[in-house]
Amino acid sequence: MDLLADYFEHIQEMPVFPDVQPKFLTSLFDEPLPETSSPTAQVLKEIKEKLLPFCTHVGHPGYMGLITPSPNPVGVIADFICSALNQNIGAYSIGPAGVAMERQTISWLTGLVGYGQQAGGNLTSGGMMANFIGLKLARDWASGDRAQQDGIEGRWAVYTSEERHVSVDKAVDAVGLGRTALRALPADAEFRVRLDALEAAIAEDKKRSVRPMCIVGIFGTTNTGAVDSIRELRKIADRESMWLHADAAYGGGMLLSNEHPFRDRGLELADSITIDPHKWFYAPLDAGALLVKDETRLTASFGMKPSYLTDEMDQGKERYQYYVHSFEQSRRFRGLKVWMSFKRYGARLIGEWIDNNVRQAQHLYSLVANHAEFEAASNPPMSAICIRYRAGNLNQGDSKRLHALVVERVEKSGKFWISTTELKGKTWFRINPVNFRTQMIHIEQLLTLLEVECRATLQSVAN
Numbered sequence: 001m002d003l004l005a006d007y008f009e010h011i012q013e014m015p016v017f018p019d020v021q022p023k024f025l026t027s028l029f030d031e032p033l034p035e036t037s038s039p040t041a042q043v044l045k046e047i048k049e050k051l052l053p054f055c056t057h058v059g060h061p062g063y064m065g066l067i068t069p070s071p072n073p074v075g076v077i078a079d080f081i082c083s084a085l086n087q088n089i090g091a092y093s094i095g096p097a098g099v100a101m102e103r104q105t106i107s108w109l110t111g112l113v114g115y116g117q118q119a120g121g122n123l124t125s126g127g128m129m130a131n132f133i134g135l136k137l138a139r140d141w142a143s144g145d146r147a148q149q150d151g152i153e154g155r156w157a158v159y160t161s162e163e164r165h166v167s168v169d170k171a172v173d174a175v176g177l178g179r180t181a182l183r184a185l186p187a188d189a190e191f192r193v194r195l196d197a198l199e200a201a202i203a204e205d206k207k208r209s210v211r212p213m214c215i216v217g218i219f220g221t222t223n224t225g226a227v228d229s230i231r232e233l234r235k236i237a238d239r240e241s242m243w244l245h246a247d248a249a250y251g252g253g254m255l256l257s258n259e260h261p262f263r264d265r266g267l268e269l270a271d272s273i274t275i276d277p278h279k280w281f282y283a284p285l286d287a288g289a290l291l292v293k294d295e296t297r298l299t300a301s302f303g304m305k306p307s308y309l310t311d312e313m314d315q316g317k318e319r320y321q322y323y324v325h326s327f328e329q330s331r332r333f334r335g336l337k338v339w340m341s342f343k344r345y346g347a348r349l350i351g352e353w354i355d356n357n358v359r360q361a362q363h364l365y366s367l368v369a370n371h372a373e374f375e376a377a378s379n380p381p382m383s384a385i386c387i388r389y390r391a392g393n394l395n396q397g398d399s400k401r402l403h404a405l406v407v408e409r410v411e412k413s414g415k416f417w418i419s420t421t422e423l424k425g426k427t428w429f430r431i432n433p434v435n436f437r438t439q440m441i442h443i444e445q446l447l448t449l450l451e452v453e454c455r456a457t458l459q460s461v462a463n
């Protein structure tokens, strides 16, 4: 605990990313399996010397990269307690109070998205697993609950935006449809899926006897936080008897915002929803969630009961057995950190952190809007913003090289960490504060650093 208290106290003084080569790290840990014991103090000393200096300090205010939050301190303590108790939430008999707390946590989340009493869900390892479960629920429902036994017959299709996260592709593959069953549809200027393209793709599939199975709407895209029109997607899904899954892995955080709560965007109309407390609820990894409007769909999809898991003490059928209602069996007591985070900070304070991150992205947008050398991809509805260096009129190849060189220099600076991405055929810096330590000043300092590094790099790329 002292080690961690010290770590958090001095986190702002460390370089966000270590100046170290992968080879050095491999050699640092290269040793044979220890045959004999060592004192704990010795092992912790190694952690202090070999691990701490070479981490990506996601809690540093300059970390604005791939979506991993500054973990809230109570969530860290929760994980400590969780490991000590080692409750296995897969079965009631290995964690009765843990199961009840996770059920309550899920109930808070279903209430937040606007679902009713029939709703349920699971905490998962993350959005990837939640999207997989969502697609499995879709497949099983669309098959009249035959696919669980027989697989699927014929060709089926899933529709989503070109701006989806790759977890959707993996999920379509994992439920046995094959990646070519995914129709990645073009997005509009605001990066929302184009409904005309969706209608055209459905019509084309039906002409070729391909069955439309599911639409995956994105509620907060990874690149720009764009929100698809869930209401319109619902209408189309109903007309075509399709399941509607919404990926709110990142954007679900906006439901806690005090200033732009996004509760009027129709998220509750989706049949199932991915939402990740380990993204914008600032819970430490791992805590994703799959929510479903009708909880009985989980049982229909997964409900197997092997004899060795029989709970003889459950004659009254009052014990909730997660293994019957989910894909995972042995699993960590993830509910604890989400439960403790809500209890300690409350939805309103977490909402303030979220609103600060949104304001930071909007501030960067307004700085860039008046900037001769930079442009933004869109006005950010959330905290993810993409900007690019447009000075020098570089061709796409040179521009890609410039952006790659600049993020490398930013990483080396030790002050910030950001990534790059591709949007509409161009390369961009992707900047995404999901961090309660980031302040406006850090945004301004980041832009100043980008100005300096882009100008310096432009000269070398242009020569």
Ligand SMILES: Cc1ncc(COP(=O)(O)O)c(C=O)c1O
Residues within 6 Å of the ligand: 067, 125, 126, 127, 128, 129, 131, 165, 167, 220, 221, 222, 247, 248, 249, 250, 276, 288
């Ligand atoms: C929109 C979206 N969906 C799904 C995922 C995957 O979530 P995870 O990394 O928790 O598996 C991400 C990750 O960034 C995401 O942005």
